[in-house]
Structure formats: structure tokens, C-alpha cells
Amino acid sequence: MTQDKRAGRANANSAESSGKKTEETANRKEDSVPVEAKPKRRAMVMETALRDAHQSLIATRMRTSDMAPVLELMDEVGYYSLEMWGGATFDSCMRFLGEDPWERLRLIRRHVKKTKLQMLLRGQNLVGYRHYADDAVREFVKRTVGNGMDIIRIFDALNDLRNMEIAADQVKKEGAHLQMCIAYTLSPVHTLDAFAKMALDMTHMGADSIAIKDMAGLLNPVDCVRLVKAIRAKTDVPIQLHSHYTSGMASMAYYAGLEAGASVVDTAISPFSMGTSQPPTESLVAALAGGELDTGIRLENLVPVAEYFKKIREKYSNLIADIGGVDINILRYQIPGGMYSNLVSQLKEQNALDRLEDVMQEIPVVRRAMGYPPLVTPTSQIVGTQATLNVLTGQRWKVIPKEVKQYFMGYYGTAPAPLDPEVQKLAIGNEEPITCRPGEKIAPEMEEARRAAAVWTLQPEDALSWLMFPQVAKDFLPQKYARVTKRDVGFDEMVDNAAYPV
Numbered sequence: 225m226t227q228d229k230r231a232g233r234a235n236a237n238s239a240e241s242s243g244k245k246t247e248e249t250a251n252r253k254e255d256s257v258p259v260e261a262k263p264k265r266r267a268m269v270m271e272t273a274l275r276d277a278h279q280s281l282i283a284t285r286m287r288t289s290d291m292a293p294v295l296e297l298m299d300e301v302g303y304y305s306l307e308m309w310g311g312a313t314f315d316s317c318m319r320f321l322g323e324d325p326w327e328r329l330r331l332i333r334r335h336v337k338k339t340k341l342q343m344l345l346r347g348q349n350l351v352g353y354r355h356y357a358d359d360a361v362r363e364f365v366k367r368t369v370g371n372g373m374d375i376i377r378i379f380d381a382l383n384d385l386r387n388m389e390i391a392a393d394q395v396k397k398e399g400a401h402l403q404m405c406i407a408y409t410l411s412p413v414h415t416l417d418a419f420a421k422m423a424l425d426m427t428h429m430g431a432d433s434i435a436i437k438d439m440a441g442l443l444n445p446v447d448c449v450r451l452v453k454a455i456r457a458k459t460d461v462p463i464q465l466h467s468h469y470t471s472g473m474a475s476m477a478y479y480a481g482l483e484a485g486a487s488v489v490d491t492a493i494s495p496f497s498m499g500t501s502q503p504p505t506e507s508l509v510a511a512l513a514g515g516e517l518d519t520g521i522r523l524e525n526l527v528p529v530a531e532y533f534k535k536i537r538e539k540y541s542n543l544i545a546d547i548g549g550v551d552i553n554i555l556r557y558q559i560p561g562g563m564y565s566n567l568v569s570q571l572k573e574q575n576a577l578d579r580l581e582d583v584m585q586e587i588p589v590v591r592r593a594m595g596y597p598p599l600v601t602p603t604s605q606i607v608g609t610q611a612t613l614n615v616l617t618g619q620r621w622k623v624i625p626k627e628v629k630q631y632f633m634g635y636y637g638t639a640p641a642p643l644d645p646e647v648q649k650l651a652i653g654n655e656e657p658i659t660c661r662p663g664e665k666i667a668p669e670m671e672e673a674r675r676a677a678a679v680w681t682l683q684p685e686d687a688l689s690w691l692m693f694p695q696v697a698k699d700f701l702p703q704k705y706a707r708v709t710k711r712d713v714g715f716d717e718m719v720d721n722a723a724y725p726v
């Protein structure tokens with residue numbers, strides 16, 4: 225940005241420009257234009273090519289060997305951070321690629337020296353599919369930071385802060401950057417006040433930044449401005465915006481959100497952008513160039529990165545799930561695109577596609593009874609399945625799956641709004657729901673995991689891989705052990721002592 229432009233803007237807001245910076249930030253008024261020190265107003269970019277973008281577009285199948293050659297180029301770009309781990313990558317590495325996720329982390333860390341590394345962690349679920357014991361959560365965070373992670377973004381499907389508490393505490397203990405994340409959703413109880421209070425509570429838990437995670441692309445620019453301002457009015461921690469391009473609104477929401485005071489946005493290099501992925505990095509950089517929010521990234525530094533990923537996209541083209549532009553069903557029904565397409569295929573299987581509209585009408589009914597959970601994994605599946613059952617059986621709550629019972633028992637955490645007591649009674653009968661933090665109900669798990677994985681353990685991290693994905697690790701760890709020990713003579717002794725099946 226040029227000095228002239230900055231001066232011009234400051235003069236137009238002379239009341240603020242003459243004020244003290246700290247006071248200004250704390251007392252910012254709704255309609256004021258923030259005038260801050262240059263580094264604060266520079267928009268920053270998190271590149272998602274190495275995590276969310278390939279998770280969204282090619283089923284998380286990008287191999288580490290396809291990432292390695294471009295890492296040093298990416299390190300030169302000037303990104304705020306690279307998202308490169310967590311989410312589904314951990315599972316996918318072992319299950320589909322025969323790769324050790326921990327090795328990926330270490331390799332990327334070796335090549336990326338200047339840029340921060342960032343990951344997505346599902347609170348007490350870590351990167352798996354159930355709640356784990358507190359000792360496992362702490363061990364996972366410890367090993368993750370120990371292997372080179374800088375920023376850990378933590379969310380919970382219900383926005384239940386208790387499910388983030390142990391992980392958050394450990395991130396702080398390890399000295400990493402704690403980014404606490406609000407799962408954005410639309411419902412009568414998800415008001416601006418509720419989100420702002422959540423952000424404030426997160427700040428009290430030690431959050432170094434707050435992410436607004438719009439997994440469905442539901443956040444429009446108008447609401448984005450309101451949300452950023454509402455959070456800004458409560459806390460000064462930096463805000464990072466995360467959205468998906470699915471409904472076509474994400475770039476607009478980012479621009480509006482940045483103008484309103486957000487600091488960082490999540491984008492993907494163009495060959496891995498748009499559709500169900502993030503908005504394109506190059507477009508955002510170009511759009512902001514020369515203005516107050518200039519990212520400082522030079523477009524020509526992005527060109528070789530884009531060229532590289534163009535080839536990678538071609539390589540994985542058979543896996544690309546292209547939504548063909550914009551999915552307007554998100555705008556129509558205000559549910560995630562993935563949830564909509566799941567419901568369509570479920571109904572097709574049952575020869576009941578003609579009931580789609582009824583299921584769509586049933587979703588808000590189910591959600592209300594369940595206290596308006598955000599629609600994100602796993603709650604989107606739970607709500608979708610129950611709504612389908614309610615319609616297809618011809619009687620509401622006649623069939624209630626195990627997951628819904630568990631939900632009403634409190635094992636997922638506390639819902640954003642009170643549960644419908646009558647439906648809860650139908651779901652769990654006379655059983656007493658738990659009211660404590662769900663993690664408290666799980667006995668320590670690490671010792672047993674270490675014992676179970678001991679034979680194939682090459683590194684302390686292997687016990688965690690085993691704990692989270694026992695079925696997958698049962699195949700993966702012995703294979704890796706065989707591969708590594710045969711290749712590396714340094715492990716000869718361990719081979720002799722180990723009794724692994726070949």
C-alpha cells in the first residue's frame with residue numbers, strides 16, 4: 225500500500241487517526257474504519273493446498289512425494305502459514321497411501337523453514353472419529369508440536385468448549401500457537417451474541433487467535449462483516465476466516481471480513497481451488513494488491529507454485545469430485561453441500577428420491593429437537609440420517625439409531641440449545657444422561673496402546689497411530705516396520721528380536 229492512500233484514509237477518519245492505537249482498537253465503533261499500524265492491517269494468507277484443498281477435491285489422496293518438490297518454492301511465497309496436517313490427512317496417509325503421517329510432518333518441517341505450519345485438530349476427537357482419553361489428547365499435542373507444528377486450530381462439532389479444553393491447555397503448555405475455532409452455522413440460537421461470547425470464552429482459554437470455520441460455505445459477506453465486528457467488539461485476538469467456495473460466496477465473504485477487521489484468510493492455489501475447496505490464492509492476492517489490505521505476496525512468486533500444482537491436479541484427475549461450478553442447494557436449504565449430496569444418494573438407494581423435499585423440511589425439525597447442532601462431521605450425518613428415518617418410516621422418532629441415542633446421552637457434549645425432553649425420553653428411556661465433559665468418562669488409554677503396538681513400534685508416535693486407527697494401523701505398522709527395518713541396517717537388532725508376521 226502507498227503512503228498516500230493510507231494518509232488519505234486516515235484523514236477521512238480524523239477522529240480515529242488522532243487517537244491512541246490501543247484505545248482505538250479496544251473501543252472500535254461499529255461503522256468506523258480501523259486505522260492501525262501497517263503490519264496489523266496487512267491481510268495474510270494461509271495456503272490450504274497441502275490439507276483442506278486436496279481433502280476437498282481429491283479425497284485427501286495427495287502423496288508426500290508430490291508435496292516435497294514444491295515445498296521450498298512455497299516457503300518463499302510469504303504465506304502466513306501452510307495448512308498441511310490434521311483433518312483427514314492422518315487417516316488417509318495410513319489407510320490409502322501406506323505413508324506415515326508423522327514422517328510427512330517431519331519432512332515438510334525440514335523443507336519449510338520460514339513459513340509457519342498449521343493443522344486442524346478435532347478437539348477431543350484429535351484426528352480420529354471418537355473422543356479419546358485426556359492422556360491421549362495431551363500426548364498427541366505434545367508429539368505434534370515436538371515434530372514441528374507451529375499453529376494448532378482446534379474445533380468441536382458442537383462448539384462445546386469443554387471438548388477443546390484439554391487439547392487447548394496442552395498446546396499452550398507446548399508453547400505453540402493456539403487457534404480456537406468457531407464452527408459456523410445458521411440457527412435461531414447461533415446469534416451474533418452467542419458467537420461473540422464464544423470468542424471471548426476462547427480468549428479466556430488462552431486462544432492466540434480465533435478462526436471462523438464455515439465448512440459449508442454458508443457465510444455470506446453481510447453476515448461475515450457482522451460476525452467479525454461482533455467478535456472484534458469483545459476481543460482483540462486476530463481473526464482468521466475459513467470457508468469453502470461451494471456456494472460461490474467465499475471470496476466475497478473474505479473480502480468483506482478482512483475489511484471488517486479479520487487478519488488471515490484461508491485460500492488454495494488456483495489448480496486446487498474453488499468448487500468444494502477454498503477460494504483461489506492468486507485472485508485474492510491480486511484483488512487486494514495496492515490497497516490497505518495488500519498481502520505483500522508477489523504474484524510472480526505464486527506462478528511456479530500454481531504451475532506445479534497444475535501438474536499434480538492432472539495426475540490426480542481421476543479422483544477429482546467436481547461440483548461443476550456453484551452448488552445452489554447450499555443457498556436454498558442452508559445445509560452443507562456434502563450433506564445434501566449424501567442425502568440424495570441415500571434416498572436414491574432406497575428408491576425414495578421423491579421424498580427429498582420432505583427430508584429437507586424434516587432437517588430443521590430434527591435439529592430443533594437436538595438443540596441445533598452445527599452441521600459438520602459427525603453431527604451432519606447424525607441429523608441427516610434421523611431426518612431420513614423420520615420421513616421414510618412415516619413416523620417421527622420411530623427408529624432412533626445408536627449415534628442419536630449417544631447424542632441424547634450427552635456423549636458428544638452439550639448441544640447449543642436445550643434438547644427436546646420428549647424426544648430425549650424416546651431416545652434414551654430412563655437412562656441418566658451425562659452432564660460432565662465427555663472426556664472425563666474415558667479412562668487413560670496410552671499405556672494400553674503402547675503395549676498393543678509395542679512389537680512394531682519404531683517411534684513413540686506409533687502408539688498414537690495405533691490408538692486412533694487400530695484397524696488401519698494393524699496393517700500399516702507391521703508393513704512399515706518390515707520396510708524400514710529391512711532397508712535400514714541400523715535396525716538389525718530390532719528385527720532379530722521382533723516377532724512380526726510377514
Ligand code: CO
Pocket residue numbers: 276439466467468
Ligand atoms: Co475446511
